[in-house]
Amino acid sequence: MQSKDPTYNLKVVVRETGVKPDTLRAWERRYGLPNPQRTPGGHRLYSQHDIEMIKWLIDRQEEGLRINRAVDLWRSLEESGQDPLDAMSSAVQVAQPGSLEILSGATLDEMRERWIAACMEFDERSAENILAQAFASYPQETVVLELLRKGVSEIGKRWFTNKNTIQQEHFASALAMRRLNALLAAAPAPTRKQKILIGCPSGENHEFSPLLVALLLRYRGWPVIYLGINVPISQLDRTITSSRPDLVIFTAQQLQTAANLYEVARFLAAENLALAYGGLVFNQNPQLRARIPGYFLGESIDQVVQSVESIFSRPVELPVVEPISNAYQEALAEYRDKQPSVEVYLWERFQGNGMKANHLEIANQFLRHDIEAGLILGDLNLLNSEMNWVQNLLLHHDIPAALLPHYMTLYQQALEQTMDERGRIIIDWFNELTKEAI
Secondary structure (H helix, E strand, C coil): CCCCCCCECHHHHHHHHCCCHHHHHHHHHHHCCCCCEECCCCCEEECHHHHHHHHHHHHHHHCCCCHHHHHHHHHHHHHCCCCHHHHHHHHCCCCCCCCCCCCCCCCHHHHHHHHHHHHHCCCHHHHHHHHHHHHHHCCHHHHHHHHHHHHHHHHHHHHHCCCCCHHHHHHHHHHHHHHHHHHHHCCCCCCCCCCEEEEEECCCCCCHHHHHHHHHHHHCCCCEEEEEEEECHHHHHHHHHHHCCCEEEEECCCHHHHHHHHHHHHHHHHCCCCEEEECHHHHHCHHHHHHCCCEECCCCHHHHHHHHHHHHHCCCCCCCCCCCCHHHHHHHHHHHHHHHHHHHHHHHHHCCCCCCHHHHHHHHHHHHHHHHHHHHHCCHHHHCCHHHHHHHHHHHCCCCCCHHHHHHHHHHHHHHHHCCHHHHHHHHHHHHHHHHHC
8 A cells, every 4th residue: 555645746746757747737626636735835745645646547548548537437446445556456467367357448238248247256346347447438327327227137137037146136236236325425416406305115125226216316416315225104204394305206116015105105195295106016017007196207217317307397197096995995904814814724734745934934925915015006906917926036935836836725725714705805816816827
């Protein structure tokens, strides 16, 4: 590590680096690099670290980067927790299999594939170097959308099709989230007046999308208050009172959290506040949008900014949502009341039938959450497209596929044995579901 003690005057730095004094002063004024200290008389004093930084910037220029991009690369490496002097010296060594060469001239598609490969190998250093060079070569928003967003999405698809592990997916997501948080913290100050509150409903733990939305809106000048994941509705009242937002944006990726989003929408309507929303589950199941009293932001993250612009510039009436019928409300109360009896019925009949206790607990949890979500939203048919997704999730938890039909049949029997006429909606829907599966 080079010393950061201010020791050398400008004359020494010019002799050591070959950079003219006017150029050094221009870099300092425009980019804040280097940032020498001053003597009481106002003369600049540079450290050895400053001298090495200047040499580093010159090297990047010789490799083809403009000075502003070289400065961006330096700062990107620092934001990722690395010393650029160490990071780039290791990056240019190609002898080791995991090391990374300078990606001069590489397209974003090529960088994205290399970033994914580094994440699959849990190679944090290479993954961060790729990101740093991407941000130095392309506009920040382009890198975020074309490399991070598509990279995280591709890794998620590979996990869902059993092509990589959940640990690899979590590793890549953590790196991407760390970068988005750093970019959000460094985003320019807001220039617009309308304040936007962004988060996820209770139970929703997928954070990449809402954080990306927060970043894109900050880039467009909106003041954004980012609440994060798993926001309980019980604490939303206090947050709204203190922040006074003009718009609330929540995202949901699963049916059960879409049901929680419905509760958020009802709460905000009572507070005379508009909700805008989006998420994977609304793309997979478009009819679900008719159950949420709010503005749908679109099927792609690229549509979000335009949708928000429209909400503020050309506001339209919020969709009218039919109230949940009394039959569904009674069925929900009955299901919640009889759920312990349903699970006891299943426990007794699955003992010795090949399904492990933890498998049964996981299956019960997924199905319980989805049935409750369908009842809260007033339409159990919303679950029909969800069942394939649930089945894949169960397979990811190592529940043997051969046991699932038997489990569904026993669940149907449990409902018929334990529930009264208030639960007839659930029983009839489940009967149709199992018929189609046979």
